[in-house]
Amino acid sequence: MSYIKTIGFDADDTLWHNERFFGEAQDTLKDLLREYADKETVSKAVLEMQRQNVKSLGYGIKSFTIAMMQVALDLSDGKLSANAMREVIDIGKNMMSHPVDFIDGVTNILDDLSKSYELVLITKGDLIDQERKVAISDVRKWFKHIEIVSEKRTNTYKNIFSRFGNMNESVMVGNSIKSDAVPAVQAGAWGIHVPYPITWELEVAEPMINHECYFEAKSLSHAAEIIKSI
Numbered sequence: 448m449s450y451i452k453t454i455g456f457d458a459d460d461t462l463w464h465n466e467r468f469f470g471e472a473q474d475t476l477k478d479l480l481r482e483y484a485d486k487e488t489v490s491k492a493v494l495e496m497q498r499q500n501v502k503s504l505g506y507g508i509k510s511f512t513i514a515m516m517q518v519a520l521d522l523s524d525g526k527l528s529a530n531a532m533r534e535v536i537d538i539g540k541n542m543m544s545h546p547v548d549f550i551d552g553v554t555n556i557l558d559d560l561s562k563s564y565e566l567v568l569i570t571k572g573d574l575i576d577q578e579r580k581v582a583i584s585d586v587r588k589w590f591k592h593i594e595i596v597s598e599k600r601t602n603t604y605k606n607i608f609s610r611f612g613n614m615n616e617s618v619m620v621g622n623s624i625k626s627d628a629v630p631a632v633q634a635g636a637w638g639i640h641v642p643y644p645i646t647w648e649l650e651v652a653e654p655m656i657n658h659e660c661y662f663e664a665k666s667l668s669h670a671a672e673i674i675k676s677i
Contacts, residue, residue: 456566458586497514507576509539567611599630604630608631620664627640629652629661
């Protein structure tokens with residue numbers, strides 16, 4: 448019998464693909480701004496604008512769209528036409544309709560784990576977009592509890608996991624060391640990092656490789672094996 452009772456799962460880039468849509472959006476922006484800046488300059492400018500805006504605007508597509516608009520105006524020195532700016536806005540609006548594409552093997556793993564554990568979805572980002580993805584993905588058949596938060600900090604996990612039992616009976620699984628694994632461990636739970644091929648630079652952090660409650664998993668199926676072994 449596993450020691451773990453509650454499993455928290457991140458959603459974006461843990462259960463389904465997400466970061467690739469942001470990459471595709473930036474590619475479209477780069478083409479739109481090719482008259483004013485090269486691709487690397489656009490990428491760096493968007494990242495820096497997101498870094499500046501995250502405390503006041505949070506995460507997700509709307510915040511990203513505002514960053515793209517600001518960058519478009521800055522790099523064009525305010526010369527971008529109204530029609531071109533409308534195209535920038537449309538890049539963001541189109542992102543709000545992208546499909547939920549589960550990562551290979553995820554649904555089978557959730558089928559298995561939901562039989563023996565309490566599963567909690569803990570995701571951050573734009574509220575409307577996250578609610579949309581929760582609805583169209585039908586994840587409620589595995590997750591009785593859905594938590595959409597503005598940020599994932601130590602207290603976030605304390606407040607959520609404490610409702611289901613002891614902290615050391617809970618584990619958080621996600622693709623972000625910074626937002627998923629580390630703060631969960633700091634809260635007194637277990638943390639499992641499952642890398643995704645693309646990592647947003649604002650989510651890069653050092654792993655807690657010497658902590659007994661921190662694990663690096665090769666895949667979500669490997670994470671499931673780790674959980675059952677705790």
